[in-house]
Amino acid sequence: MNSFFYYNAKKVILNIIIHIFLLSIAATCLFPLIWMIGSSLKTQQTVFRDFSLIPKEMHWENYYLAWKQGGFGRYFLNTIFYTVSVVLGIVFVSSLAAYAFSRFEFVGKNLIFYMFMAAMMIPIPGSFVPLYVLLNKLHLRNTPLGYILCMINVGLSTSIFLLKTFFDKTPRELEDAARIDGCSKLGLWWHVALPLAKPVLAVVVVFNTLNVWNEYVLALIIFDSRQLMPLQVALTTFQGEFITQYPLLMAGLTITAIPVILIYILMQKYIIKGVTQGAIVE
């Protein structure tokens, strides 16, 4: 009887400690988000005086002003177009490449794979100038295609690594069965490998969506035309050299964060699966 109480009490205390720990982690993650939303409803003066998370007077018009002054409409469409194109491109190329690296034997296979992995180590700003010069020579600078190709290139290495790791662990017997049924190599990739890789693909999609959605430095360098700029550029409208319009900036940030949060919530189930099942090398 004593030991029953002892184990139950131990379990409850352990649970409380774990929950307090998790709640504090969640609070540290949520605090900036709540602060961002709270500040988006303040005025330029109250943001420096009123430190409460929920302001006394809500200035909802900040959202309208941010949308209008930042020109969010056009930039939103641009970013959606870039994000969809880049993510589709990355999923297509990286899944084919990863499948080839995992299943086929060809000359220089390891060398090419390690070259891709080495590319992961190069910080993006280090490649800005060569990318600019290359795109200029190809007449792709200041074009959406040029930007999309660069962004696909940026996301390929990590995606190939994640998918190859997953394919390496997938039993080949499944593909053998399909091969007996007359499936081609491309058919095996499409009908067998890709459906199995759904959780990892979700990780690839979410990570790259976040990456493209939040990117603006490369866009600023490649594009001259304001009409082609992505959403994040709109946020710089509120950041002056010495003065920042915090309420409008926070309203803008909230607007830009909403789609990404929605995507994350929708794909949460797959992401957890992807990270725990496939994307970690054992």
Add this chain to the structure above:
Amino acid sequence: MFRKFKIINILLILSLGILSCDREQEVKQPPKVVTVWHWMTDRKDAFAELAQQYEKKTGIKVNFELYAPSDAYTQKVRAAAQGDTLPDIFGILGEMRDFASFIKAGYVEDLTEEMNKDNGRWRNYFFKKALEVNEFTLDNIYGVRPGIYGVPIDIMTIQMLYNKRFFRELGLDPEQPPQDFDEFINIGKRIKERGLQGMVSGWAELWMIDCLANNFAFNIMGKDKVIKTIKGEIPYTDPDWIKVLTLFKRMQDEGLLYNGIVTFINKTAEQLFANEKAVFAFNGSWCVNVYKGMNPNLDYGVMLPPKVSDNYPRSIWGGAGSSFMVNAKSNVKKEAIEFLKWLTEKEQQIFLSKTTFNLPANKDSVIDIHPRLAEFADDIEITTHPRLWGISEFPRVIEAFDKGIQSIIIGEKTPQEVAEEVQEIKERELNKKKLSRSKLVGE
């Protein structure tokens, strides 16, 4: 029959020729466009308005293209230079050596001739100090052909500010800020008694400490001795340098510094002064715009850092503001230069200053600007900037010096200890330099 046909043909050809001549005359030249790349978000609307005015006046379209933040802008300008796609007018951010490398690569037009035309009409628009930062003199260390390569759009000075309401509370005349260090210290005593906070500044950003320390150093020992120290001819353990360091200790001991001043970035310091939490601030002229945004009712004045010695004149950091350069390879170089001349005329400079609260580079514009800005502009002639000294201190020495001042303020080290440490690093850096030079000679 054939003859008739021939005549008709000739007439046709002639009429076509005449028509085509007329048409050639009718073909209009496309309007000239000058493209400007800039990073100044807060000046976007003002630039757009000025571009419209200029187009109305001259028919020349000026496209201001904004690329912010400044880090991304710098990357874009560098990449564009490599790709030979620089716009007609652009700005170069960074050190003097970056500016020099653009000039040496042939990307920047030498504007000396234009500046000196008509007895230096254009040159005379500007404060002397505003042009200095865009000028390479005969003996410049960068190997650039002497000349003026940039057009200043605005300037800045870094000075001290005081809260007039607190001055009244402390029984002081708000129109008579302290002139020398003793008066300043006496105010510190009153601040302490009233439980107020003294001076606030972004001294977690080392360059701001360096700025005030240099102000004191110029006043105590003069520019020549400071330069000699940088050259390694005078040690940091010299009594004059100890005096400079001791001033920070005195300010701390007498309650003149805000608690935790060395942990603040300038944005936090600006917030504290704007919200009337500090009696004094040490900040640049850009703060007029910042304080206006944070607290439009703030009642404050601008003052020079207090005089700490009678030996040499006071000097403050300033002069360097935003500048534009003309692309030497531009097809519309002449138009670009003409536009910059127009942009730096008195009226346009007043407009820019009134809309963006920056100090104008045109010296005739200061008569019609925000009164606080005018106070900042008053002292432009006593400004200096490390970019103009022709020699720069080793970054490690600067870091040790500024961090040393932080240590003095928090009571970790004495001025003597800091001076010795800085000198030790200085000697190490000098030896390294000597070694690398002798290696080069050996090779």
